[in-house]
Every structure is written in C-alpha cells, then in structure tokens.
Amino acid sequence: MHLLFIADPLHSFKIYKDTTFAMMREAYRRGHTLSVCEPQHITWQRGSRVSAQVLGITLTGDPTQWYEAQPLRRAELKDFDAVLMRKDPPFDSEYFYATHLLEQAERDGARVFNKPRALRDHPEKLAIMEFPEFIGPTLVTRDAQDIRRFHAEHQDIILKPLDGMGGMGIFRVGPDGLNLGSITETLNRHGAQSVMVQKFLPEIVDGDKRVLIIGGKPVPFCLARIPQGSEVRGNLAAGGKGVARPLSDRDWEIGNALGPVLQERGLLLAGVDVIGDCVTEINVTSPTCFQEIFDQTGCDVAKLFIDALELAISAGD
Template identity: 55%
Template sequence: MAAALLFIVDPLDSLKAYKDSSVAMMRAAGARGHAIWAAEQTHLHWTKSGVSAQAVRISLTDNDEDWYRTHESEARPLKRYAAVLMRKDPPFDLEYVASTWLLSAAVREGARVFNSPDAIRDHNEKLAIAEFPAFVAPTAVTRDPERIQAFIDEQQDVVLKRLDVMGGENIFRVRVDDPNRNVIVEVMAQGGRRMVMAQRYIPEIAAGDNRVLLIDGEPVPFALARIPKAGESRGNLAAGARGVAQPLSARQREIAQAVGSVLAKRGLLLVGLDIIGDWLTEVNVTSPTCFREIQDQSGYDVAGSYISALEARLI
C-alpha cells in the first residue's frame, strides 16, 4: 500500500545522512513505494479550516553526500497524509511544545501522528523514568539547592542534569569533595528557579550508555553501547562517545519489555531507552536515534522494522 508520509524534521541540509535515523526511515519508506514529504516545525500552521504544513516532496538517493532531490511544494492539511512522523530534535522548548499543540489539533481532525504529540508532551525524556522506579538508580529531582547538596553528601558521587536538553549538554559529574561543587549546583539550579535531576554516578558507564530501541513496544534485539571517550563520563555520541552494537542483555530485555508494554499503548511507536549497567536513566520519545549504527554493525534492519510497524498501525 503506497502512502504519503510527512516527516517533520530539522532542515534537510542539516541532516547527516550517513548516520541520521530519520533519513534511514525515509529511505526504508521510499524503497517500499511510499511518497516522502518533508517539513520543518516552522512550516506548521493553523486556520479555522485546520492544521496544515508547507511541505516539499523529496526522493531519496543512496549517496550520503547528496541524499535527496526536491520536487513539488504545497501547503496540505496534515489529515491528508497517511501518517505524520514528528522527528524534530530537542531542545524541548516552548516552540516544540507549541508544535505538539498543533499536532494534537491535527489528530483531532483525523491526522495520524507518530509519536503521539500528547505522549511526547507527557513524557519528559529525563523525568519519565519516575514511572518505573524499580529500574532506576538512586535519583532526586528538585529545584532546591540544599536538597541537591544533601543528595551529593549521601551518594558521594553523582551526575547532575537539566531536564530540557539533549546530546550530553549540561551534564556534570560532581563528587562530594569537588572544589567546584557549590558553583555547579548554583548554576544548574539557578538559585532554586530551575529543576535539576541528580542521579547516583553509575560506574558501569565505562562499558557504555546503552541505547535500547523499542518499536511498538518490542525491543530491537541489539543495543548500541555508547562508550565514553577517555576522560569523559558522558556516553553520548554527540560528546565523542564510540558506538558499539551488542545483543541485548537479560537485564536490558527485562527493562525494555516492562517499559515497552506501557508506552506503546500511549501512541509511542518508537522509544529509545538509555540503560547504564542495570539502571534505566532516560526515556527518549522525541526523535530516538542510533538506527544506522545498529544496522551497520549488526545487520539488523531497524528502519525497515520501524516502517513495518508503522504500516501495521495504518491498516
């Protein structure tokens, strides 16, 4: 069944085709005969007649340096597409939230949007772990600098994170005797005005921050262990980590099956879990990635599996 699919992404020229998961999705869908349309969140608009987007139809090439061709452009109601795939990267700021409001309105008009815009709003990628405390290392989320300091005293070695960024930005490891401890806490919490997540440092980060992908609630059989570079404690590819595809461990599968069965029912067709050692650290719902790295190293067709799951939802 050939269908028109709209991908809401960052500017096409900014996507690195050799590693970009959205491009992998487009290629997999295009290979099945689907028409691929692309738009940015700035191209979304609403009038009394409904939610539309100024979109361009593209065709895909196999050349990672020159990976697409543009064709006609038109403003089309979102409900006229077989599916709309929201693949805009964070930051999850007010503009992103406003886009999900428009997408929710489009859903009410009959559009099929993946991931569900309501679910994207409801699942902060850091704080969503609070729903699954059995799988979470000691963690505190607070604006109160004194509570953060008490948590550092208790745990001795912690990681502080903001709730609204990605790619390893604004993540600090703080030991109890760190001479910069007070200023880091002050800057992160902004004197009690900004929420901060504090997690006990998990030494297994040395073996990798493992990305486990869930497609319609089922785990992809390979995780990508993102191994920090020397002198780093951040397992993010954007921070220089090295990605190694590995079969899921028993613990990773246990976490994935427990979390996946809950989230798929909420319209989260694609989820990226971050697991360090035995512990779930993040639940990524905006634009989970690592498709290409897993496929290139393991041979498992992640993008094809995703498009198959999408097609099953559209039947």
C-alpha cells in the same frame, strides 16, 4: 502510502548516521511517497484544518545530493497516511506548541507518530519517575540543600538540566564535593530551575546503552555509547564511541516491561537509556542509533520500524 516527516532542515542531515534518513530510505524502498516540513511550517486558522508548507522529495541514492525536491505546496496534515514527528530536541516552548498543533491535526483526522500528547506527557528525563524499580538513586529538585544532602549520602553524583540533549550540561561531582555549589547555581539558576541529580553509576565505563523499543517490543541489539578518555559522558554528540551489542537479560527485562506501556500511550518508537542495570532516560522525541546498529550487526532497525508503522496505520492506531 504518503508519509510526512516533520524534521530538522534537510541540509543538516548526516545521512550516513541519521535515523530519520534511514526511515525515509526504507519507506521509499517500499514505494511510499515522501514529503517533509519543519515545525515552523505548520499553521492553523479558524475555519480551516491544520496544514503545512511541505516539500515532496525523491531519494537519489547519491550521498552528496541525496534527494530531489518538488515545488513547495500547502497540504492539510490529515491528507497524509502518517505524520512522523522527528524534530530533534530541545523540548522547548516551540516544540511544546508544535505538539498542540499536531494534536489539533489529530482531531482533523491525521495520524501522528509519536502521538503529540504522549510526547508532552513523557519529558525524557522525568519519564523515568514512573518506573522506580528500574532506576538508580535519583533526585529532582530546585533546592541547593537537597542536592547537598543527596551528595552527602551518595558521594559521587551526576547533575544535569531537565531540558538538555546530547550530554549538554552534565556534571560529575566526586566525594570531595569540589565545585558542587557553583555547579548547582549554574544549573538551578539560584533556585529558579529544576535539576536532576543521580548517583554516579560506574558501569558507564561499559557504555550508556540505547535500547530501542519499536511497537512495544525491544530491538534485539542496543548501541552502547562508551565515554572516551577522561570524558564522563557516553553521548555520541559528546565524543562517545558507539558499540552495538545484543541485549542483556536485564535489558530484555526492562524493554519487555516498559515496551507495552509506552506503546499503549501512542509511542511507536522510544529509546530507553540504560547504564549497568539502571534506566537513566526514556527518549521519545527523535530516538536515534538505527544506522549504527545496522552497520555493526546487520539488524535492520529501519525495516522493523516501517513494519511497525505500516501495521499501526492499517490498524487505525
């Protein structure tokens, strides 16, 4: 098969932990052909199909110069066996536009994973609203008074922007309410922008667990991102320590409930974030943690993913 990965620049990859690289390595090991591009390389013109300037690559096994590139060429996306959208957040306007171009490519005959419409329909913070039985007390609002009432009820809260990633812009406000007004103004931009507010879950000390869902089924190990020192955020990008663990009974319950729903909508891969017993986010743009789980447990998540991808392609999904 010939796979096209839409991703961040190759020079930015940290291959010892990069999930997209793990996918590439497993696909290459199986004899599949690899090409890459970035979202800005995708174009459409009336009378033509969606195409991109793509770079064919071979993997060298050298951690320093890990790929060899072929000359750039223009190719129609429908000519690949699968197109994998692996661009990291933020989910900004350009990402949004890219999903529309990819949806047009689907109309041309391309097979895109995750499906572009599903990416648009599942903003990673707001997707949890559909599953209230699995989440803790949560508020989404622009209104500062709503936030004050929520704080008065729950005392210890987390505030975060809807378009953040890697723990960016997350604040905790305790029972004293210190700086709640200033934090609210910063995040909601004086009422111009919506904010997510959640009751603080003390189980964060045991980690913010990333439960991966592949082909509708939970991976049997999660990665608990554990905050370090006085930090409240477990995100690896914010200095959290990643510890792989078997799924708990509650994790299995969540994964088995959400997995078939996400798969039915065209989400071959999702990362469900769980603190304690509560889902806090559903990540669908470029879920990670493949290599950390493999390194610590031997569970080959990249193999599970390429298995699911090959099955989806053969089934015509």
